[in-house]
Amino acid sequence: MTDKHQARREALKRLIDDQYGGKKADFARKSGIDATYVQRLLADPTKAQSRNIGEEIVDKITALHPTWLTGNGEPVMAIDLGESTPEHLVLIPESTARLSAGNGSINYDTGESDTAKAYDRQWLSQARLNPRYLRRFKVRGDSMENTLYSGDTVLVNELETQIIDGKVYALLVGDDFRVKRLYTMVDGSLILHSDNAHWVPRQETLTPQQVQDYVRIIGRVRDKSGPGGL
Numbered sequence: 447m448t449d450k451h452q453a454r455r456e457a458l459k460r461l462i463d464d465q466y467g468g469k470k471a472d473f474a475r476k477s478g479i480d481a482t483y484v485q486r487l488l489a490d491p492t493k494a495q496s497r498n499i500g501e502e503i504v505d506k507i508t509a510l511h512p513t514w515l516t517g518n519g520e521p522v523m524a525i526d527l528g529e530s531t532p533e534h535l536v537l538i539p540e541s542t543a544r545l546s547a548g549n550g551s552i553n554y555d556t557g558e559s560d561t562a563k564a565y566d567r568q569w570l571s572q573a574r575l576n577p578r579y580l581r582r583f584k585v586r587g588d589s590m591e592n593t594l595y596s597g598d599t600v601l602v603n604e605l606e607t608q609i610i611d612g613k614v615y616a617l618l619v620g621d622d623f624r625v626k627r628l629y630t631m632v633d634g635s636l637i638l639h640s641d642n643a644h645w646v647p648r649q650e651t652l653t654p655q656q657v658q659d660y661v662r663i664i665g666r667v668r669d670k671s672g673p674g675g676l
Contacts, residue, residue: 452491454499458507459488461514464593467612477506508572536570537562540582540599563599563671575668579604583616585625585672589640590614593627598672600625606666609636616664619652625667636661 466472470488474481487503489496499507507514539562563582570577585598593614594600602616609615611629618624619638629637634654642648652661 451498454504455488455491457514458499461507461511462488464614465511477510479503479506532564534567535564536567536577537564538577538580538582538601540584563601565601573668575603576605579665580668581665583623583625589642589645590625590627591642593641594625594667594670595672598670600667601669602665603668604665606668607663609663610666614667616667618662618664620660623664 462468462470462473466476470484471481473479474484477484479487483497486495486497487499491498565577565580570580581602581604582599583602585594585600586596588596600614600616609628609630612627614625614627616623616625617628624638626638627641629639631637631651634657636652636657638650638652640648
């Protein structure tokens with residue numbers, strides 16, 4: 447069974463991979479944690495230089511990334527929408543549409559399922575996420591491994607449609623749902639990047655005209671859950 451400190455270590459590694467492209471130095475600068483100490487926090491726990499991620503470090507990281515520990519050793523609470531919901535929780539229904547981490551999935555339905563994931567109101571507030579504009583989608587396909595796996599569920603914030611290079615977004619390309627890491631070019635072109643190094647093609651470039659005619663950004667992926675990679 448994974449202990450608390452190992453779960454935190456794995457969560458920090460995933461955070462640095464997902465949000466900082468694996469660059470520990472960038473995370474260190476952003477968080478104010480000494481770069482050498484970050485290395486020790488991530489070191490093999492059997493090594494003498496390894497350090498556990500204590501409460502002070504947890505608080506520092508949480509101030510920047512409120513949901514970084516979500517899904518790491520914490521149970522995901524599924525609640526029937528007919529049940530009463532505790533006041534400190536917010537239910538975010540799952541859309542029956544499926545996002546493709548591949549070449550696109552068509553014939554979709556944008557209805558809602560009869561189950562939802564419960565999110566803590568305080569977490570949403572700290573992350574500046576308005577539940578009214580949050581949607582959850584299932585991922586299909588393996589082009590975004592090891593970030594997202596087929597069967598994972600992503601939380602998408604529909605208010606974040608302005609692209610930040612290197613972040614993961616849900617989008618429509620024509621009638622196809624996609625979930626990709628996006629990059630914009632100076633000329634207005636859009637790069638759809640797949641995190642899976644074995645996916646071909648790993649990058650797809652859309653021209654400015656294609657972006658204008660066919661692309662709609664649904665929102666930025668802000669959280670994920672599921673058994674992917676286990």
